[in-house]
Amino acid sequence: MSTRNTRWFSQALLPWYREHGRALPWRGKPDPYRVWLSEVILQQTRVDQGLAYWQRFVDRFPGVQDLAAATEGEVLKLWQGLGYYSRARNLLVAARQVVRDFRGTFPGTHAELITLKGVGDYTASAIASICFGQPDAVVDGNVYRVLARVFGIEIPVDSTEGRKRFKALAQELLDHDHPGDHNQAVMELGATVCTPKNVACLLCPVQGRCIAFASGRIDALPVKKGVAKTRDRYFNYLHIRTSNGLYLRQRTGKDIWQGLWEPPLIESGAPLTAKKLQERLGPGWQVRSRGEEAKHVLSHQVIRAVFWDVTPPKREKLDPGWKAMDAAAVRAVAVPRLIEQWLKRAGI
DNA sequence: CACGCGTGGTT
DNA sequence: TAACCAAGCGT
Structure with missing residues (x-):
């Protein structure tokens, strides 16, 4: 005392x-x-x-x-x-x-x-x-x-x-x-x-x-021991738009942005070429164009996101977790800043 | 208990 | 520019 x-x-x-x-x-x-x-x-x-x-x-x-x-x-x-x-x-x-x-x-x-x-x-x-x-x-x-x-x-x-x-x-x-x-x-x-x-x-x-x-x-002062270093991640987002709307899915698990929505995602250990993405998607998919790349900085990660314009095969059963949404539905769900900014630039 | 979790402002 | 930091918490 x-x-x-x-x-x-x-x-x-x-x-x-x-x-x-x-x-x-x-x-x-x-x-x-x-x-x-x-x-x-x-x-x-x-x-x-x-x-x-x-x-x-x-x-x-x-x-x-x-x-x-x-x-x-x-x-x-x-x-x-x-x-x-x-x-x-x-x-x-x-x-x-x-x-x-x-x-x-x-x-x-x-x-x-x-x-x-x-x-x-x-x-x-x-x-x-x-x-x-x-x-x-x-x-x-x-x-x-x-x-x-x-x-x-x-x-x-x-x-x-x-x-x-x-x-x-x-x-x-x-x-x-x-x-x-x-x-x-x-x-x-x-x-x-x-x-x-x-x-x-x-x-x-x-x-x-x-x-x-x-x-x-x-x-x-104050003295700090130091901050954890960041890691790089490569996000390949699939921009899929059909007559049913834009496809989004909800993030789950222990990763970032849990509960928020984003386009279907293929994560890779390094930047992906169109050919590599095509291989990952499988036959029938069309990779139409490589959209803009966005660098998104988080406290412990740097995400390099590429938005790919793709078309799924005809009559292909898409992942049931992917939801086709009209503009109103897209606006109603929560999205990360990265996706919010992409939606805005893409005029969605 | 060390680590991971977002975003934006400041230098 | 890259680095630092902000009325912390859960696991």
Whole structure:
């Protein structure tokens, strides 16, 4: 049990936050449903990117019961373009958990909140502190950066030891009288002042006690072990359009874009020539033209996609998982950005 | 517990 | 440009 003085941190941060914190729509009167929605949307996502999505979800699903009654397809469609689609699938699962397990009312403790799918330690702490005044400190990327700099901590934040130490420090610093504002203040400082690059130390309320600032180590903190390298993948999409419409199929399995729709896909270990594709498809298929190539960069993959214009053999039984869709049907299903952009360019 | 999961902004 | 990073989570 540390007895060092930690009060100054919150005492400097809270007034700054109340004057400079952004007026985000879920602040003010914090309704757990709206806060939960914002927290899930903002996982690994910037406020600027997530804000419009939050508004769409609140408009379409004003309460957790409304969301619980939705289909996965509709939730994915509303989520389209935001990435990390497991968040959308888990969002629906969690909404149904709240209705079934908690009679439609969000639970108010960390232990109960964390039972919800897609709600981990961070999100449970955020909801518990912001909506229910519980003394649970949040630790996100902002908190790692702020604490590493202010306290001059060189332990890698992406290590088991680091996660443990930063969590303990954040909990020690937490203002128990204002846990929600305190948590949001640290994150807001990290998002707007104590940023990864272009740090605004001159505007920082704790500059006077910041070890990294005093020792000129702002750019060296926080320490990270490193990121996993990316792999290249080659996607050959089959553009098949008949009088029945455009053929799409839904992605399944553990791969990317689970639950989203795309044209029939042949993945290869290297770029494919028209002849090679023809061999893969088999007799009767016509490879009419090689469409544009699109480079799509994900966090751990680089996808090089080619859209091939092909015609299946007459009277050939196509894969039953391939669905012929008219324009309205295509617009109604969720597609990855890569496919969304192709559809747009192709005028579909 | 190390890894995989999207997209977009910034440098 | 390639690299880095963002209000993390599930497995």
